[in-house]
Amino acid sequence: MSNSYKMTAKTFFGFEELLAKELRDLGAERVKIGNRIVSFYGDLGFMYKANLCLRTALKILKPIGDKRIRNDKDLYNFVKSIDWEQYMDARDTFAIYATVHSTVFKHSQFVSLKTKDAIVDKFREDKGERPDVDTQYPDLTINIHIQEDMCTISLDSSGGSLHHRGYRTATNIAPINEVLAAGILLHSGWRGQSNFMDPMCGSGTLAIEAAMIACNIPANLNRKEFAFEKWLDWDMDLFEKIEEVSLKKVRDFNYKIYASDKAPSAVRKAKENIINANLSDFITVKEDNFFESIKQTEGPLHMVFNPPYGERLQQLNIEEFYGQIGDALKQGYPGTNAWFITSNLEGLKFVGLRPSRKIKVFNGKLEGRLVKYEMYEGSKKAKFNKKEEE
Template sequence: MTRHCFFAPCPRGLEPILAAELEQLGASSVQGRDGGVQFQGDWRVCYRANLESRIASRILWQVATQPYASEADVYNIARALPWNEWFTPALTIRVNVAAIKCPLRSLDFVTLKIKDAVCDKFREITARRPSVDTARPDIRIHGFLDAWKFSLYLDTSGEALFKRGLRERAGEAPIRENLAAGILRLTGWQPGIPLLDPMCGSGTFLLEAAQISLNIAPGLERGFAFEKLTKFDKALWDQLRKTAIARQKPKTPQPIFGSDLYGDVLAAARANLSAAGFSEILTLKQANVLEISAPAPFGFLVTNPPYGVRIGEQQALTEFYPKLGDVLKKRFSGWEAYIFTADPLLPKLIRLNASRRTPLFNGALECRLLEYKMVAGGMRRVRQGNVPQPTKS
């Protein structure tokens, strides 16, 4: 089959683990970039990446990359492409443009020129043109410009891949699902090892851990833009879906635990887990993180503590973080704790020595994944068994 060039954006900081994941899915010529991974593959690789990647935000098919100097160059490059061979004018489109060090004055004007080029090409060939739908387009076209090169991509995903089709209710400022999956990968946690999120919010870490434990492909419950392309291979897609479903494990109870102080927040987590069919495989309860005990002799604690709105203002935080550190020291010996936060106060006030601080981004917000090894000899004995070392980055 013909090999194509693709780009998979992801949360910044997760590029190395996305690259490894894409290689496992059959991608070749894999190269990490700032904010994503460039790779090559046929349509099987593209379909599998959409269906099975837990880390990618989208899978973009590169259809052009050329030098440019003006808006007219952008228009001409876009106009020359065989859009009519890729999709029909009955479908709606949206054009998105991003740039770094671009000399052109208006990205809005560049966006308009790309849209005009696509529509003009359709009018020339078919006497019809696609309509623009900025809310729910059938086809998303992405343009990217640096100082001298213009690249165009067709989005094969449609809705962003972190929209798994599972979440019923979102809590306050939840982290995206692919970021949660990436954090779990960075910790070194594996299915079968106890996992606790004691401030679980709407349950994002729990949902991702359950899917990983049961080997459920994250894209099984949703549709994709590539299904609307003219040369969509339905037989191949049906085969890949059937293979993914056959790899799923039975829904047996897993050592995954979640809790939260707030009943309304816990109700959102319960609704999400129930909608996904995971209610019976993990344990969820209402509890204060400062009063809980470890649910197993060893395991991984992974959490994104709420800050500001739910816990209170600065004074409340200065009281909460040291208490959290005390709980980890006294009640979680033998565990590894991973705290994901954008709050610069936390590492200063928790009174624990972080063994690793991994920079990550939650959207545009710079965060840290803090690793605390609450261990003496106990965890080292465990590591001779099945618990892997966390990946370094």
């Protein structure tokens, strides 16, 4: 890849390996895993492709400088030393977001203010005019990251978090983040190899992300805009070419995705979002209570769902609720790999089944577990006895 430079993709805890694999599959060079980040090398076209196609990335940052700093004066001088005219002119607007993990710098707001002063002063001295701050719709979003005494300045190529896919206009109570949904699905081994079911679908996010993975549809195809579209080097022809090539890699999906929820309002919202994502051909949505219905699909089934948790569980009897999940899986879903995410670790004890996998994840600030239950046809014991006879 000619004209390659280093970039950083931010992600959730526990998704770093998934993101690294996605990057390698897309063609990134020198992929390196960090804590909630993955760094890699690529050119301008690859930056566009990463924003368009990555499912488990929250942001793609382009570092433009790093330096060891000991105090606020060092920070000011470092920011001022950057040639900002490469990235914006004096009539543009900008916003600064700082992340600070340091004993020297305690407040991200202070770091943002110092950075703003340095940029403004630089333009005033060189041009006699200054760019303005606009936190809502900036022409350039600048990211400052300080880890102890190492300061990295990056340009945010994404803008709003990449979980804003663009298809979700209707949400239910506590909807699952789209990047979290995609990461859960990839962790579960979902690639579109069977029928799929989400029996507690809420506003339909897991079902939509499952269909996009199965069909290899670029994750952010429906997104309205990316921050790089306002950059001075924005190349619309190149972006359209990359979008066209990515769409040629979309594949057929020969199974069905079933989504259901017992709440009529959730079903309405899910249908609306599925229409927005142009995925109505792949996803069937209906009003249904998971605890009262049994499997109506043929062949193996891959199930992933996000049961109510936290505040939503306060109206529920935890022991009874999780017990019902276990009963429904045992009685209605033989031959199914069932995965669900929960932040109620106590509740897992009442499922009455032993999970074959447990993966630590975070849903917002809540620590949770993604658990897998393998539901065998007949009893597990019978299955192994049969294997031995063979």
